[in-house]
Amino acid sequence: MAVDSFTGKLAAITGGGSGMGRELARQLAAQGCSVAACDLNADAVADTAAAARAGAPPGVRVTSHTCDVSDEAQVLRFRDELLTGHATDHVDLVFSNAGIGGGSSFITDSRQEWERTFAIDWWGVYYCARAFLPLLIASSDGVLVNTSSVNGFWASLGPGVPQTAYSTAKFAVKGFSEALIEDLRAHAPHVRVAVVMPGHVGTDIIANSFRARGLPEPEHMSDAQLEELIPRDTQAELIRAGLLAQDAPADELRQMLVRANADFRDKAPVSAAEAATIILDGVRSGAWRILVGEDAKMIDAAVRAKPEASYDYAELFSAPAEEPAAGAPEE
Ligand SMILES: NC(=O)c1ccc[n+]([C@@H]2O[C@H](COP(=O)([O-])OP(=O)(O)OC[C@H]3O[C@@H](n4cnc5c(N)ncnc54)[C@H](O)[C@@H]3O)[C@@H](O)[C@H]2O)c1
Numbered sequence: 001m002a003v004d005s006f007t008g009k010l011a012a013i014t015g016g017g018s019g020m021g022r023e024l025a026r027q028l029a030a031q032g033c034s035v036a037a038c039d040l041n042a043d044a045v046a047d048t049a050a051a052a053r054a055g056a057p058p059g060v061r062v063t064s065h066t067c068d069v070s071d072e073a074q075v076l077r078f079r080d081e082l083l084t085g086h087a088t089d090h091v092d093l094v095f096s097n098a099g100i101g102g103g104s105s106f107i108t109d110s111r112q113e114w115e116r117t118f119a120i121d122w123w124g125v126y127y128c129a130r131a132f133l134p135l136l137i138a139s140s141d142g143v144l145v146n147t148s149s150v151n152g153f154w155a156s157l158g159p160g161v162p163q164t165a166y167s168t169a170k171f172a173v174k175g176f177s178e179a180l181i182e183d184l185r186a187h188a189p190h191v192r193v194a195v196v197m198p199g200h201v202g203t204d205i206i207a208n209s210f211r212a213r214g215l216p217e218p219e220h221m222s223d224a225q226l227e228e229l230i231p232r233d234t235q236a237e238l239i240r241a242g243l244l245a246q247d248a249p250a251d252e253l254r255q256m257l258v259r260a261n262a263d264f265r266d267k268a269p270v271s272a273a274e275a276a277t278i279i280l281d282g283v284r285s286g287a288w289r290i291l292v293g294e295d296a297k298m299i300d301a302a303v304r305a306k307p308e309a310s311y312d313y314a315e316l317f318s319a320p321a322e323e324p325a326a327g328a329p330e331e
Pocket of ligand 1: 015018021038044067069097100148198199202203204205206
């Protein structure tokens with residue numbers, strides 16, 4: 001079920017205040033699609049709405065809403081505000097995009113951080129599906145677009161970098177989305193679901209994740225907050241890897257966090273705007289799995305080719321054995 005055009009449709013977007021959510025809002029509005037965008041950060045999503053309105057043709061309505069997707073009552077309030085603000089009884093597109101990182105280690109990170117990450121990345125997607133699926137069913141051809149990650153099929157970030165809360169949630173998002181394919185076919189065949197699996201996309205997700213966990217900007221973090229974020233054993237690993245000087249003052253750790261966010265955003269192979277275009281092209285084409293970036297495609301291919309080597313990184317990313325050319329002499 002391809003979509004010819006987004007013109008005249010209405011999209012709900014979560015996490016619309018930054019990154020891919022902001023770019024989805026801008027690009028959809030520019031293509032004549034009305035948008036209701038929500039975010040934890042009210043000012044950021046209001047800025048998104050203003051930018052989207054500025055680039056939209058006449059007749060497009062863009063609204064911004066404050067909502068924590070991990071709280072079902074707030075998701076229902078966002079839905080109700082959308083229905084009133086857009087004077088509608090249905091939605092054509094839902095982008096469940098809000099997400100944060102954190103809770104990397106089940107062993108050393110706090111239970112609070114782990115559960116906050118899981119609540120946003122999984123329960124947020126679940127509550128949005130509960131709230132918005134009836135509105136997609138009420139449309140003539142609805143699409144639910146859930147954002148997972150490469151960590152939805154590969155539960156690590158490489159040697160020494162576990163990713164437990166995020167991966168658990170993102171696997172759930174992928175599993176839920178895939179399970180909905182048959183459910184929708186059987187019970188609401190005019191609605192479909194797509195799952196987005198980005199690799200590294202240049203956004204402020206590191207800084208926004210701190211904020212969503214109630215932490216201040218890195219420059220204003222207390223020594224105790226820094227130590228909770230980067231425990232002593234992680235600091236020791238950073239020193240061993242030459243990324244942090246021995247006996248570095250706390251301010252150096254704060255600067256390291258600022259740099260980490262800027263590098264993640266500015267040195268990514270795919271920008272947020274490029275990612276949004278890939279996502280919208282995927283939705284338009286009728287795809288149900290949308291991989292964003294060559295890194296995502298490479299990891300997907302590697303994990304499928306060598307599932308047992310998924311966490312044996314040297315083996316996983318080693319070049320596949322070359323087939324001997326036809327007629328080549330046997331060694
Ligand atoms: N950037 C990447 O490399 C990457 C890779 C794979 C998957 N993803 C996923 O893509 C999605 C978008 O990420 P991004 O990189 O654009 O991040 P981002 O931080 O730029 O944007 C995410 C937005 O979600 C908002 N948000 C956070 N918690 C929220 C909550 N509880 N309720 C409502 N809004 C909330 C943030 O305030 C932020 O504005 C996320 O689900 C993320 O996990 C990102």
